[in-house]
Amino acid sequence: MPKAVQYRANSIIYFKGDQSERIFLLNAGKISLSYVDTESGQEMRDLIKTGEFFGVKSALGHYAREETAMVLQDSTVMAFSVGEFEQLATKNTRIITKMLKVFSNQLRRIHKQVETLLVGDEQVNPETGLYKIGEYYMKNKRYGQALHAYKRYLVYYPSGAFAADVTAKIVSAEEFLSRYGSGEPPASAAPAAPPAAAAPSAPAAAAQQAKTDGSDLAQQYYNAVSLVSQEKYMEAFKAFKKIIDGQADGEYATKAEFEMAKCLFYLKQFDSCIKSFTVIVQKFPKHPEMKDALFFVARSYEEKGDKARAGGLFKKILTMGTEDDPVIRKVKKALRALEGGQA
Amino acid sequence: MNPAAGPDLSMFNRFMVTFRKGDIIFCEYEPGDTFYLLQSGRVQIVQLMGELEKNIAILQPGQIFGEMAILEEAPRSATTIALDEVKALEFTRENFEPLMMGNPQIALKLLKLFVNRIYEQKRLFMTLTLEDVEARVADVFLMLTERQSLDTSSMDSVELKNTVEDVSRWAGIPSGQCREVLNHFVAQRRIELHPDKIVVKNINDFARFVASRRKHQEK
Numbered sequence: 001m002p003k004a005v006q007y008r009a010n011s012i013i014y015f016k017g018d019q020s021e022r023i024f025l026l027n028a029g030k031i032s033l034s035y036v037d038t039e040s041g042q043e044m045r046d047l048i049k050t051g052e053f054f055g056v057k058s059a060l061g062h063y064a065r066e067e068t069a070m071v072l073q074d075s076t077v078m079a080f081s082v083g084e085f086e087q088l089a090t091k092n093t094r095i096i097t098k099m100l101k102v103f104s105n106q107l108r109r110i111h112k113q114v115e116t117l118l119v120g121d122e123q124v125n126p127e128t129g130l131y132k133i134g135e136y137y138m139k140n141k142r143y144g145q146a147l148h149a150y151k152r153y154l155v156y157y158p159s160g161a162f163a164a165d166v167t168a169k170i171v172s173a174e175e176f177l178s179r180y181g182s183g184e185p186p187a188s189a190a191p192a193a194p195p196a197a198a199a200p201s202a203p204a205a206a207a208q209q210a211k212t213d214g215s216d217l218a219q220q221y222y223n224a225v226s227l228v229s230q231e232k233y234m235e236a237f238k239a240f241k242k243i244i245d246g247q248a249d250g251e252y253a254t255k256a257e258f259e260m261a262k263c264l265f266y267l268k269q270f271d272s273c274i275k276s277f278t279v280i281v282q283k284f285p286k287h288p289e290m291k292d293a294l295f296f297v298a299r300s301y302e303e304k305g306d307k308a309r310a311g312g313l314f315k316k317i318l319t320m321g322t323e324d325d326p327v328i329r330k331v332k333k334a335l336r337a338l339e340g341g342q343a
Numbered sequence: 344m345n346p347a348a349g350p351d352l353s354m355f356n357r358f359m360v361t362f363r364k365g366d367i368i369f370c371e372y373e374p375g376d377t378f379y380l381l382q383s384g385r386v387q388i389v390q391l392m393g394e395l396e397k398n399i400a401i402l403q404p405g406q407i408f409g410e411m412a413i414l415e416e417a418p419r420s421a422t423t424i425a426l427d428e429v430k431a432l433e434f435t436r437e438n439f440e441p442l443m444m445g446n447p448q449i450a451l452k453l454l455k456l457f458v459n460r461i462y463e464q465k466r467l468f469m470t471l472t473l474e475d476v477e478a479r480v481a482d483v484f485l486m487l488t489e490r491q492s493l494d495t496s497s498m499d500s501v502e503l504k505n506t507v508e509d510v511s512r513w514a515g516i517p518s519g520q521c522r523e524v525l526n527h528f529v530a531q532r533r534i535e536l537h538p539d540k541i542v543v544k545n546i547n548d549f550a551r552f553v554a555s556r557r558k559h560q561e562k
Contacts, residue, residue, distance in 0.1 A: 038465060038468055038469075056458075057458045057461065057462070060454065060455050060458045061455070061458040061459055061461075061462050063462055066465075086451055089447065089450075089451060089454070090447035090448065090450075090451060091447070093443050093444050093447050093450050096443070096447070096450040096451060096453070096454050097440075097443060097450070099454055100450075100453060100454060100457060103454070103457035103458065103461060104410075104411055104457060106461055107411065107457060107460055107461050107464065108411065108417065108420065110461060110464040110465055110468060111420050111464060113468055114464055114467055114468050114471060115390075115392065117468065117471040117472065117515070118392040118393070118395075118397070118471065118515045124372070126372040126373075126374075126418045127372075129371060129372035129391075129418075130370055130371075130372040130373060132391065133370050133371060133372065133391055133422060136391055136394075136396065140396075142365075144365050144366070145365065145367050145424065148366070148367040148370070149367065149370050152370050152373050156373070156374065
């Protein structure tokens with residue numbers, strides 16, 4: 001049972017630093033709490049109102065008192081053990097709701113103070129903040145998370161300052177996601193830099209289509225793409241072959257053919273890789289991923305030791321796109337490595 | 344709340360939501376009016392501080408998250424990411440009050456959660472006010488030891504199940520700089536660095552070091 005306790009003026013109920021598990025409720029009188037403000041370092045003093053609890057946080061959290069409770073005028077308080085307080089609060093949840101409001105304000109305040117220490121006193125508005133989260137994950141190649149943040153941005157700020165940029169980045173993030181899965185790109189195919197806005201590509205468009213028709217074939221295709229991202233190239237190769245053998249939907253068979261040729265490269269079957277891509281390129285002279293196809297052919301020649309052919313092809317790819325295209329950046333890097341190797 | 348041990352939440356099954364591993368549950372700065380009771384899987388809470396993603400906490404089943412948005416109309420103060428496949432009960436501002444009324448144990452749990460979060464943030468604030476980076480890292484050791492509720496009066500060696508990344512996030516310094524400080528401590532034979540843990544050989548020695556730096560700073 002909680003007990004009523006009388007305190008005389010100028011007495012101390014507890015000191016800062018004391019360990020105690022008692023919670024108090026002021027029935028009558030005048031009591032103040034004095035403490036040092038974490039932010040300013042100033043000595044602060046708050047008056048307790050009649051009917052108000054004090055000593056709650058340190059008792060519930062089992063840590064030392066953070067303030068000194070001083071009696072200013074003769075007072076009566078109710079002293080509760082933690083158990084007694086819990087019993088009372090569960091019978092009257094309004095006590096808890098009220099405290100939650102006070103505590104959540106305190107928590108926000110201390111959050112802000114911590115943030116100020118870490119990044120300085122700049123106020124980030126929520127729109128910029130949300131955009132920056134997308135940027136952070138994009139930069140760190142965490143495409144799934146980047147995608148989520150960007151999409152949330154468009155939900156709340158469809159005509160916001162970054163809307164156009166975000167829309168373009170969603171396309172890139174989807175492309176990278178479908179190519180590499182949500183994790184890191186495999187080292188051999190990693191882009192030289194974080195991807196910038198790129199034109200919609202076949203995998204991105206396909207990803208959207210897969211969502212709308214949700215067919216088994218699409219599922220099979222993306223499962224196989226996921227195997228590529230896990231660097232399980234042999235399994236991926238077999239999975240793509242199964243799609244082609246099924247001869248069902250022409251679209252996925254074509255895509256699968258392309259991915260199979262890529263697998264051949266990773267499986268170090270360079271001659272077969274060159275042959276497969278040559279067939280694809282002849283069949284589809286305007287293939288949306290022509291640059292990528294030629295890139296793998298060039299890399300295959302390089303691996304075979306034919307640096308002249310590899311270099312010639314790399315240079316050809318460079319004429320097909322601009323700096324903001326991830327493939328172009330990848331090719332530039334490969335070309336530098338190739339020429340550096342020759343020197 | 345472990346559904347087996349805690350209050351019966353089966354009547355709330357219609358509020359069950361599932362997230363895949365790696366999914367963001369909500370983003371910092373996003374307006375939020377939902378909070379979650381984690382039923383299975385782990386959830387990581389992070390905050391972006393400039394160019395650093397700071398780890399705030401990793402939550403286990405039975406814990407509550409997103410609770411700040413429920414009480415005030417304010418943007419989310421952190422991002423939450425599913426570390427495993429996550430199942431959680433999702434509540435909104437509308438069904439929050441009746442939930443609390445009908446489940447005072449949850450309300451009480453929420454209250455204790457707030458108390459602990461406030462304490463943790465205050466402790467973090469104390470660490471960050473240290474100007475000297477070595478003292479900051481040392482203070483992170485002390486904070487992580489405090490969280491294990493160990494009595495260090497009779498012992499010196501402490502094993503912290505934390506990584507360099509964790510320490511750098513708590514200390515608010517880039518991981519490269521943090522590694523330098525840790526390597527320095529290793530060279531002085533004051534700590535051992537393992538891939539999954541840090542062994543602090545004399546925690547009381549670090550406590551004295553931090554105390555003296557604080558005192559020095561106050562002058």
